[in-house]
Amino acid sequence: MSRSERSPLLLAGLLATAGVTHFVAPRQYDAMVPRALPGSARAWTYASGAAELALAAGVALPRTRRKAARAAAAFFVGVLPANVQMAVDWRDRPAPLRNAALARLPLQVPLVLWARGVAKNAEERS
Template sequence: MRRVRSPHVLAGLLAGAGVTHFLAPKPFDAMVPRTLPGSPRAWTYASGAVELALAAGVALPRTRERAATAAAAFFVAVAPANVKMALDWRDHPAPLRRAALARVPLQVPLVLWARKVARDAG
């Protein structure tokens, strides 16, 4: 049962994060590395759209393997934004600083989870 549910939970997490990028984009804008060209808001919306597309792909058995593999790559790709947030929030109150720092290692289990979903789908 767990194996069947895991892809749907991953899809739900991706969908929730994707929707949040559109409903409350400002915190995500601040995470966009300054080295990226264009506006932070464009990157926020683009990453939200990617998360929604990945969620749909992971939810569907036919596309699950490729979408979960892409989700793992996406989690790696957004890691610099989490590092930037942790660095930028060094002067925030301790609870916020800890939350920002926690996002960095959280990428590892997300990558491993997406890879497992991909392997199980194959």
């Protein structure tokens, strides 16, 4: 299997794994939900987990891959405020935890670029 064939499946796996963890261990995600959002943090945690699972399914299927990968790129941009919230909230935690929270911020860039690349490759194949 070529790299271009593996890439969407790896992205789908990442999204699926993240989506499942929103339901298995929701408390860690609840803490990242920006307080400015209306409603309960748990509702946002479950909604974002469901969105990740839907995106994973869409990216895994060649027929829906292009649109789902574009949506995944937008999703990665959309969750940036949660990562910023986490970095702010964890600024007084021990250095390894604080550094992990800060490291999540630039990680969004390669995720967005990865999803865009999957979408572009899907366009070229159709």
